[in-house]
Amino acid sequence: MKRWVGWRKKLIFFALLPAVCIGLTTCGGGGSSSSSSSPPPPVSNSQPIEVDLGPANNYVNGLFTSVTVCAPGTSNCQTIPDVLVDTGSEGLRLLSSAVTLSLPAETDGNSNDLQECMSFADGSYLWGPVATADVQLAGEKASSVPIQIVSANPSYAVPSQCTSGGGSNENTVASLGANGILGIGNFRHDCGTACTSSSTAPALYYLCPNSVCGAVTVGLTAQVQNPVWLFSRDNNGVLISLPSVSATGAPTVAGTLIFGIGTQSDNALGSAVIYTTDSSGNFQATYNGIAYSNSYIDSGSNALYFLDHNTLGIPDCSDNPGWYCPSSTVSYTVTNTGLNGATGPVSFNIANADSLFSSNGGNNAAFNDLGGDSGTSTSSDYFDFGIPFFYGRNVFVGINGQPGPNGSVGPYWAY
Amino acid sequence: MAAVLAAALCGSIPAGAVLGEYANSIPLDQQHLRAQLHETVRQGYTVQRLKSPDGRIVREYVSPAGVVFGISWTGPTMPDLRQLLGSYFGQLQQVAQSRQPHRGPLIVKSKDFVLESGGHMRSFHGSAYVPSLLPKGISPEVIR
Numbered sequence: 001m002k003r004w005v006g007w008r009k010k011l012i013f014f015a016l017l018p019a020v021c022i023g024l025t026t027c028g029g030g031g032s033s034s035s036s037s038s039p040p041p042p043v044s045n046s047q048p049i050e051v052d053l054g055p056a057n058n059y060v061n062g063l064f065t066s067v068t069v070c071a072p073g074t075s076n077c078q079t080i081p082d083v084l085v086d087t088g089s090e091g092l093r094l095l096s097s098a099v100t101l102s103l104p105a106e107t108d109g110n111s112n113d114l115q116e117c118m119s120f121a122d123g124s125y126l127w128g129p130v131a132t133a134d135v136q137l138a139g140e141k142a143s144s145v146p147i148q149i150v151s152a153n154p155s156y157a158v159p160s161q162c163t164s165g166g167g168s169n170e171n172t173v174a175s176l177g178a179n180g181i182l183g184i185g186n187f188r189h190d191c192g193t194a195c196t197s198s199s200t201a202p203a204l205y206y207l208c209p210n211s212v213c214g215a216v217t218v219g220l221t222a223q224v225q226n227p228v229w230l231f232s233r234d235n236n237g238v239l240i241s242l243p244s245v246s247a248t249g250a251p252t253v254a255g256t257l258i259f260g261i262g263t264q265s266d267n268a269l270g271s272a273v274i275y276t277t278d279s280s281g282n283f284q285a286t287y288n289g290i291a292y293s294n295s296y297i298d299s300g301s302n303a304l305y306f307l308d309h310n311t312l313g314i315p316d317c318s319d320n321p322g323w324y325c326p327s328s329t330v331s332y333t334v335t336n337t338g339l340n341g342a343t344g345p346v347s348f349n350i351a352n353a354d355s356l357f358s359s360n361g362g363n364n365a366a367f368n369d370l371g372g373d374s375g376t377s378t379s380s381d382y383f384d385f386g387i388p389f390f391y392g393r394n395v396f397v398g399i400n401g402q403p404g405p406n407g408s409v410g411p412y413w414a415y
Numbered sequence: 416m417a418a419v420l421a422a423a424l425c426g427s428i429p430a431g432a433v434l435g436e437y438a439n440s441i442p443l444d445q446q447h448l449r450a451q452l453h454e455t456v457r458q459g460y461t462v463q464r465l466k467s468p469d470g471r472i473v474r475e476y477v478s479p480a481g482v483v484f485g486i487s488w489t490g491p492t493m494p495d496l497r498q499l500l501g502s503y504f505g506q507l508q509q510v511a512q513s514r515q516p517h518r519g520p521l522i523v524k525s526k527d528f529v530l531e532s533g534g535h536m537r538s539f540h541g542s543a544y545v546p547s548l549l550p551k552g553i554s555p556e557v558i559r
Contacts, residue, residue: 200470
């Protein structure tokens, strides 16, 4: 009952102040509100983001924001806080435990709900149905967007293909460390054309007639997708702007998520250089004369994951394998090269992860010098520029097929 | 309510060649992945390369004794590691399921099993090998 009351309060709030507050994530926080008699401000294309320990109070370098979802075409809305901002995936995925709103399911002609298994490189996965919602971010709105609802209590047994990565079903706040994932990466759809043909479709989408789940093909419009490209404007990408942090870290870092690239006064490219990516979102990072072509930038990665401790000559942490623990901070410079030939250096530091984790009594969440192994040897290595890369930078994410400034077309990064 | 255009995909999952076992069932992997098989003989080992229509590539590294000592993968989605790792899958599960919430590559390093899995949606890659099964004089660097 309490949940229902909370939902109702939000509904009334939105109904009272639609012009001022729809989609403004700060509205749900109960802060001071502007007078309803003043003229409505221009529709905003920016909203706050924050690095903090997250809702499970243990996430390092997690970038979070709030997302408002509404039943399509209605003012029945709910603002969900603590959603992870992920430029390494596409589409909104929300824990069922965080969603009190009733959203229509995507179904086939026989009323079977479409299910999805979203797998991650660490072996974990998200399993649950695809629903349709209007998604509001800042003053922007995408209508009838397919999103994934990650089931706390799945209606159907998780298919064995879905568990074949070996990791956990991250269907709780404790396991995911967030209320959901907002995938706003370089692409429009989470799967794309591969999922539209039975000869190329991976086991990503499922139908479960008679409670037996089998993988199916899904057309583009029904796929879970990046809500940004469905906005009526400011729809060619996003800008993530985070300030610098000190070498020992910070408990929180507040920044801004801005929609559109070169579409308004607050999202001009300025001096940022465009690095186009391949069709998978990767570019080349060169270190010590070796080019690592599967490299990428990813706000959903919580550290700088690159090379391996043997190649670098610095130790892994003894108690935290996979994290780097140099005895003193080490500086690196890498040269990134886009598919368009744009090239430029990136410099960063790697500090002792054990020292970082224990700094400030273990209360720091944001570190610009946290690193770990990406592979086990030169042959499997790459650079994954996670959240530390974003501190002190404006990072633009260009969406595939969407025209940007100076004749550019996504997928690209610019910084 | 959007209608879903859907068609069932091939669903059977036969057992196949797995890490640490004899490679004579690789044709079953080929069937599972609906893949083209390509074999390359190198100095001291053989690489069986399986490429499936969705762009996934799995390489199985086979010793002169016929044992799969390493595997690697690349593709738009994660491969079936339960099938490819066989009895080593449990070690992966143990590490993968004990992580504090965060996103990044997965590294498993034990005395008899090494695995790395990385990448992102549309671009996953990784490798695994059994150090004790490496043919004499062969470096794990060949597994790529």
